[in-house]
Amino acid sequence: MAKHPIFTMPFSKVYPLYVQKAERKNRTKVEVDQIIFWLTGYDQAGLKQQIELENDFETFFAQAPAIHPNSSLIKGVVCGVRVEEVDDPLMQKIRYLDKLIDELAKGKSMEKILRQ
Template identity: 65%
Template sequence: MAKHRIYTTSFASVYPHYVAKAEKKGRAKTDVDRIIRWLTGYRQEELEAQLERQTDFETFFAEAPRLNPSRTLIKGVICGIRVEDIQEPTMQEIRYLDKLIDELAKGKAMEKILRKGEHNA
């Protein structure tokens, strides 16, 4: 089975859409970056380097320094699919990020987006 097109899409080509979606709802680029850093473990300089290198989504998540263990607390529907039910690991990471950006754009508090105060079961 062929890989989904998003895997070979440059993360840098989608990143401005994440930022625009957040800014349209009164949030900031710094909020988007904070979410990405929380999810992936990249430091800001590392995130910027990935954007500059035009890294594809598959590589972006494969090279993530430390995927946040609390990301499994992310639940809900994105693109008509429950993120917690996605079987393919890379697609699930991409959809986790999509869900977090959606929550940001919907005005959810950053502490809730970053799953502060929730515990893994």
């Protein structure tokens, strides 16, 4: 079975879109980064390296230090798909990130977004 095109898309191409989406709704790049750090376990240096190396989403998540144990609490619909029902583990992680960025853009508090 062929890989989904998003798996081979460079994370560095999508990251600025996440930031733009947040900033259009008066949120910040710092908040986007905080969400990524929480979900993946990356720190600022690790995220910067992933972007500079132009790693694809598959590599980005494969090299993530630690997917947050509370990520399973992320529920809801993104792009018409319920994130908790996505079968492919990589696609589910990508959808988790999309959902968290959506929640940020919709004005949710960071405490709620980070499932605290």
